[in-house]
Amino acid sequence: MIKLIQTTALASAMILSAGAALAEYPEKPIEVIVGYSAGGGTDVMARTTMPFIEKYLGNGASIVVKNMPGASGQIGVTKAATSAPDGYTLGTFNLPGMMARTIDRKADYSADSFTYLANVVNDPNVIVTSKSTGLDTLEKLLAKAKEEPGAVTVGMSSLGGDDHFALIKLQNQTKTEFTIVPFKGSAPARTAVMGGHVMMGIFNVSEVAKFEGELNILGVAQAERSEFAPDVPTFKEQGIDLINGSMRGVIAPKGLPKDVEEKLINAFKQAAKDPEFIKAMNATANPVEMVTGDDFKALTSELYDLAKGVWETTPWK
Amino acid sequence: MYADLLDALPHVLGIYNFVALVIGVIAGIVVGAMPGLSATMAISVLVPFTFGLEPLVALGLMAGIYNGAMYGGAIPAVLLRIPGTPAAVATTFDGYPMAQKGEGGFALQVAVVSSAIGGIASAFALMLLAPPLSKVTLLFGPSEVFWVAVFGLASIIFLLGGNPIKGLISACFGVFVSVVGADPISGADRYTFDQLELLDGVSIVILLVGLYALPPVIDLLEVPLKTDQVTDNKLGTEPIWRTLPRMFRFWKTWIRSSLFGIWIGILPGAGGSMAAFMSYNEARRASQTPDTWGNGEPEGVAASETANNADTASALIPALTLGIPGTAVAAVMLGGLLIHGLQPGPMLFRESPTIVFGFMWQFLFGAILLILLGGSLATNSFAKLLNLPRPLLGSVIIVLMLIGVYSINGRMFDVYLMLGFGAIGYVMDKLKFPLPPVVLGLILGSYAEENLRLALRIGRGDWTILFANTTSLVLVALTVAVIFGPSVKRRFFAKRDDEETAKK
Numbered sequence: 001m002i003k004l005i006q007t008t009a010l011a012s013a014m015i016l017s018a019g020a021a022l023a024e025y026p027e028k029p030i031e032v033i034v035g036y037s038a039g040g041g042t043d044v045m046a047r048t049t050m051p052f053i054e055k056y057l058g059n060g061a062s063i064v065v066k067n068m069p070g071a072s073g074q075i076g077v078t079k080a081a082t083s084a085p086d087g088y089t090l091g092t093f094n095l096p097g098m099m100a101r102t103i104d105r106k107a108d109y110s111a112d113s114f115t116y117l118a119n120v121v122n123d124p125n126v127i128v129t130s131k132s133t134g135l136d137t138l139e140k141l142l143a144k145a146k147e148e149p150g151a152v153t154v155g156m157s158s159l160g161g162d163d164h165f166a167l168i169k170l171q172n173q174t175k176t177e178f179t180i181v182p183f184k185g186s187a188p189a190r191t192a193v194m195g196g197h198v199m200m201g202i203f204n205v206s207e208v209a210k211f212e213g214e215l216n217i218l219g220v221a222q223a224e225r226s227e228f229a230p231d232v233p234t235f236k237e238q239g240i241d242l243i244n245g246s247m248r249g250v251i252a253p254k255g256l257p258k259d260v261e262e263k264l265i266n267a268f269k270q271a272a273k274d275p276e277f278i279k280a281m282n283a284t285a286n287p288v289e290m291v292t293g294d295d296f297k298a299l300t301s302e303l304y305d306l307a308k309g310v311w312e313t314t315p316w317k
Numbered sequence: 318m319y320a321d322l323l324d325a326l327p328h329v330l331g332i333y334n335f336v337a338l339v340i341g342v343i344a345g346i347v348v349g350a351m352p353g354l355s356a357t358m359a360i361s362v363l364v365p366f367t368f369g370l371e372p373l374v375a376l377g378l379m380a381g382i383y384n385g386a387m388y389g390g391a392i393p394a395v396l397l398r399i400p401g402t403p404a405a406v407a408t409t410f411d412g413y414p415m416a417q418k419g420e421g422g423f424a425l426q427v428a429v430v431s432s433a434i435g436g437i438a439s440a441f442a443l444m445l446l447a448p449p450l451s452k453v454t455l456l457f458g459p460s461e462v463f464w465v466a467v468f469g470l471a472s473i474i475f476l477l478g479g480n481p482i483k484g485l486i487s488a489c490f491g492v493f494v495s496v497v498g499a500d501p502i503s504g505a506d507r508y509t510f511d512q513l514e515l516l517d518g519v520s521i522v523i524l525l526v527g528l529y530a531l532p533p534v535i536d537l538l539e540v541p542l543k544t545d546q547v548t549d550n551k552l553g554t555e556p557i558w559r560t561l562p563r564m565f566r567f568w569k570t571w572i573r574s575s576l577f578g579i580w581i582g583i584l585p586g587a588g589g590s591m592a593a594f595m596s597y598n599e600a601r602r603a604s605q606t607p608d609t610w611g612n613g614e615p616e617g618v619a620a621s622e623t624a625n626n627a628d629t630a631s632a633l634i635p636a637l638t639l640g641i642p643g644t645a646v647a648a649v650m651l652g653g654l655l656i657h658g659l660q661p662g663p664m665l666f667r668e669s670p671t672i673v674f675g676f677m678w679q680f681l682f683g684a685i686l687l688i689l690l691g692g693s694l695a696t697n698s699f700a701k702l703l704n705l706p707r708p709l710l711g712s713v714i715i716v717l718m719l720i721g722v723y724s725i726n727g728r729m730f731d732v733y734l735m736l737g738f739g740a741i742g743y744v745m746d747k748l749k750f751p752l753p754p755v756v757l758g759l760i761l762g763s764y765a766e767e768n769l770r771l772a773l774r775i776g777r778g779d780w781t782i783l784f785a786n787t788t789s790l791v792l793v794a795l796t797v798a799v800i801f802g803p804s805v806k807r808r809f810f811a812k813r814d815d816e817e818t819a820k821k
Contacts, residue, residue, distance in 0.1 A: 072517075075513050187662065316504070
């Protein structure tokens with residue numbers, strides 16, 4: 001008799017705990033794959049954001065950030081796209097880079113391989129010129145570029161990235177022509193602009209905010225002024241409809257269970273409202289612009305179309 | 318400019334950072350004392366493990382190892398006439414005869430004091446020269462960087478000594494490896510065979526571990542080196558403070574050799590062994606009793622050991638300011654900085670002054686610690702290390718290599734790649750192809766390619782941009798001098814050189 005009671009109790013306990021586990025995602029640590037090495041912008045975004053996601057997922061959630069660097073983030077994002085869609089493997093996602101790579105290279109993923117959770121950061125592009133050029137306003141820069149097509153050399157971090165697309169947009173809108181000089185990363189490009197070896201540079205606002213005294217910052221490609229450089233006017237204010245930036249977000253593999261997806265998206269939405277989170281992100285030079293779920297997916301396909309359009313008219317390789 | 322230097326001091330004296338330095342120096346002496354194991358190898362095996370450490374702890378370990386190993390190489394050089402590191406070859410000339418006369422202990426004491434003096438001078442050179450140089454590096458645009466890379470390649474091929482043709486072939490192999498991966502401008506895949514792992518090119522750490530660590534380890538295992546057991550009777554037992562006054566007469570050699578070492582360290586391409594040879598020759602030429610040299614003249618040990626430690630910190634001057642490592646060790650150290658997200662170049666001094674200046678202090682303290690740790694008593698115990706069973710040592714190093722390389726990116730692909738390079742390095746080593754040009758070819762080859770193409774883009778296809786300013790022209794002139802200098806010099810000084818080689 002006692003044995004029977006014990007067995008029943010044990011069985012019911014097991015059923016109960018199983019039911020609880022199903023209802024309460026997450027029941028084990030969640031892994032977030034970062035496609036870059038530790039210390040980079042995307043890694044810092046992930047490591048700063050995840051404690052807040054843990055907090056808002058509740059239920060003692062624990063998130064582990066795992067770096068899988070290589071091939072401009074492609075190794076990591078491919079791994080995330082092909083993992084089991086159980087909510088225990090997420091990945092970081094960069095725009096427009098991840099979409100551009102599906103166009104300029106053979107990729108084992110596409111825009112349809114993901115469940116879109118949230119874009120967290122939008123770091124707008126800025127146009128800067130070297131002090132030695134004397135081109136200290138956008139007007140002077142464009143006049144110079146019109147006068148001598150191709151005479152203005154533009155340093156940037158790579159081809160097929162957000163800075164490249166920003167320049168293409170600028171060229172199309174203002175009917176100008178620049179000479180692109182793609183460095184390996186933004187730090188050497190910025191040094192070259194400061195040394196006057198190239199005349200102009202396109203960067204992200206977080207990369208130049210500390211250099212306001214040594215560079216002419218001509219405009220920021222965002223709807224509103226950036227709080228990292230509040231004195232710099234937007235391009236809109238200067239009559240050019242140029243909005244572009246580097247975005248970093250978090251995705252999961254395609255086919256995530258609906259309730260898990262909702263839970264995760266809710267956690268991101270709540271984090272976006274947390275002043276502590278905004279403060280932590282600003283301290284690491286990550287301008288927050290939370291775009292979740294379907295809006296994030298729409299943003300991705302918009303940027304895919306842009307990259308595709310650029311590729312068809314001016315392929316970069 | 319130098320205020321940051323003082324601000325960094327308290328950080329360096331923090332307990333963890335200081336302990337790391339002490340451990341580094343001891344480990345360096347041990348590594349240097351093992352024939353075949355070099356500072357480059359030790360640091361490249363270490364780099365992947367420093368990932369989880371604070372930057373200054375990691376850099377302290379590296380600075381300590383570098384300084385320690387440059388002295389450690391003298392221990393077997395003196396006691397067994399086996400240079401522990403390539404840079405200690407010149408130390409054997411007089412060190413071994415001293416040991417045979419029963420003055421081995423004194424020779425090692427001269428070596429440790431001279432090493433420390435060279436290291437201290439080098440650290441001061443780094444502290445004084447790097448900050449102002451970091452201000453003028455804005456002058457170096459793509460065309461200037463291209464010429465620095467060409468100059469570095471030319472000097473490693475033509476100044477290394479030995480056969481320039483073999484050097485050239487080694488360098489070409491390195492340059493070829495640098496081509497693997499995404500094209501730096503367009504991103505087109507080159508020699509990647511659809512392997513995503515190869516898109517970023519071959520990591521310098523993987524190449525270094527393969528080339529520099531695997532062949533010596535195989536050597537360790539295949540030659541059951543039967544050395545004379547190191548016993549106490551070869552070592553002097555006099556404490557260092559009593560022998561110190563006998564060394565003060567070397568002060569001229571100390572100064573001269575320090576300057577040599579510092580200068581050669583700054584030049585990209587050259588390294589410790591060249592510094593040691595040159596300063597040994599110069600010191601002998603200046604000596605009033607050149608006949609005693611080669612027969613146990615302590616001043617010869619002083620000349621060689623001062624110079625091979627004096628190039629340590631100064632080798633980092635071009636590395637930290639321009640981001641161009643001039644030697645293999647500097648290249649691995651840059652790898653260590655990059656792992657911590659610290660991008661070498663002028664911005665490093667502005668964005669992470671504590672770390673970059675702290676690193677300089679660590680070089681200074683590392684050199685001072687040499688005297689304390691490598692001094693009197695300790696040297697006797699280090700010498701006993703030579704009696705360690707070599708197969709045990711070899712297998713421990715292989716395990717560390719495999720774990721280390723795997724942990725850089727967490728993938729087996731890198732391990733296979735490293736083993737492949739190890740096999741190539743082993744064959745090259747047996748055929749007497751020099752290895753340093755491979756490493757410099759990989760590093761400087763990609764710099765040269767990328768910056769040449771950037772410069773031509775800036776000039777919109779006009780090649781004259783490469784000669785458009787004074788900095789470029791000076792670098793071109795230096796390159797020409799390095800390529801043709803040795804043959805011109807040979808023609809004019811043919812006779813004198815013959816005599817000198819005969820003496821060796």
